[in-house]
Amino acid sequence: MTGRLGAAYFAQPTLAVAADLIGRTLVRPPFYGIITETEAYRGQDDPASHAGKGQTPRNRMMFGAPAHAYIYLIYGMYHCLNFVTEAAGQPAAVLIRGLQLTSPTPQTLDGPGKLCRALNITRAENGLDISSSSALYVGDEKIPLPYTTTPRIGIKQGTDKLWRFVAA
DNA sequence: ACCCCGATCGTA
């Protein structure tokens, strides 16, 4: 008997969620995969975050309720999947960067753009409530995986923070 | 209206 992670889970501090998601199962029927890489982004005191300079039409999901998807287009051709964290009004999210697919075909997805491309995730689903959607959610079972922390990838500010979490 | 550039990726 398994369930899913809901609003109470994603309302936790962003760093804790980003670390804890390593080893959990992302469900995107017909795809299942173990989350192997994440990054934390917070609006406050985080110049690397989209929400670092306040709310805009693009980043508004980050300011909303936890357990919703924040999906945006990057470099004109790739999408990035995030899960909104912390309480509504507090801008924060966790970027899902790596997945070890187990079904329907074993495959390593290393990189947020590749991940979204493989799972057919686009901003058409921006704002999706992953606490109730059957199209996308995170299972509550967990495989304990050791992980390391590093600076986040592809940013020019905030590189001093070790907010990237990678399964060892 | 214009300009810059990005939480990326594949190829060279």
Place this chain on the structure above:
DNA sequence: ACGATCGGGGTT
């Protein structure tokens, strides 16, 4: 090391 590709956001 570099080009693809385009929308967001700040500036004129």
